Amino acid sequence: VEKAVYQTLENIDALFENYNDPDQWDAKKWNEFRGLVYRQIVDSKCIMSKSEAAQDLPSREASLKKYFETISSALKEKDFSYCAWEIVRNEILRTLKFILDHNTDIML
Template sequence: FQSNNTQQVTGVEKAIYQTLQNIGTLFENDGVPDQWNAQKLDDFLNIIYRQIEDSKCVMNKSEATQDFTSRDDALKAYFDIISTDVKEKGFSYCAWEIMRKEILHTLKFILTQNSDIML
């Protein structure tokens, strides 16, 4: 999620968009813990989906995106690991909590590192 120069900003924007897409995908199954506050989860997912919808045009940008492929591959691997862990642990509450903390950590990192280019 970091860029070394202004030419990599589009790659970062696309990586952020793909991250939001991947987060939305993680919550598409029905295994969400009953212990979670349903309203807070719904609010969170609405924000994620709204951000995805509002920023989908970023994927049409073509300038300086040569670094996006490597970013996209890293994101796919990262989210595959998270998804696999939750599945392997039988969608347990503990597994979902670990995933939740990973997502929060990722979103906080994006916000702190990219507040100047946020979509």
């Protein structure tokens, strides 16, 4: 599970790195969020170096890749409109909330 969370954070970071952020978003909050995601990735790098690999990690990675490719495609399809970015923002918040709700025991 830790590796899937790490992969999710990396995908979120990559999504925002690849495209210009919407001008309508609060720049201070946006930078704080990006900083938090980046710090979590850096602090969690040791998880990826654990010797025991989960048996289903390749299928999780494939699922995460497809999920974030779908999000990226939706942004492109909607020409990176503010509305499209809001949908992406809500989807990422829903994803992060799901992780917290279902994995608080590994986050402590």
